[in-house]
Amino acid sequence: MYEPSKELIEQIAKEYRDLMFSEMESSSKEPCWDNLGYFCRLSKDICNLPTIRKALELYENQPKWQDKPDKEGCYAICAKASINSAEWHIIYSIDEPVRLYKVDKDTYVQFEGENDLLYRFLDWLGYFFVKWLYIPEPEPYKGEE
Structure with missing residues (x-):
């Protein structure tokens, strides 16, 4: 409790x-x-x-933005181009998240029907400062207890 x-x-x-x-x-x-x-x-x-x-x-217990993803699952992503930039831009929203998964020791990103290694994905985004928001899977409906 x-x-x-x-x-x-x-x-x-x-x-x-x-x-x-x-x-x-x-x-x-x-x-x-x-x-x-x-x-x-x-x-x-x-x-x-x-x-x-x-x-x-x-x-x-609400999800919080983090500097690095810490587990497999769905994430929203926001980023900014430089340390001097004050504005963060949502790259992938809660409605259209990316999915992270691990194979051996490598982390992969599944986005827009594509799969890529995490470091190549971040390089492709072209942003230096990225934050991740873990989106928990909804709990199944249990009905009235």
Whole structure:
């Protein structure tokens, strides 16, 4: 079962404490809860509410862009031409990803009906800075439990 990370609980506690202090200051009452531990315990309870727990699980486990692909599967790709360029361009989107697979020690890319070695594929793209977004396979529908 999913458990929110300690860092996430502390972040929520800080935000909640700041919200409470700002509301108390605007109502001209003295803030009385300055102990972060109190807000951490309260935030942990809040994080365990079913709707919030599911939202946090989705948030914390969402795929993230990475510098190198770390496993076989489908990937979206974005790239930029130089280190000075601020703009990243989507080369292969989530809707039309490339598939990576390994044969022996070599990594291959399957894209647009073609198969090529990863390093030749990157050279063909002509970009020096590439990021990868792993796209997990959808879980099969299990029906109502």
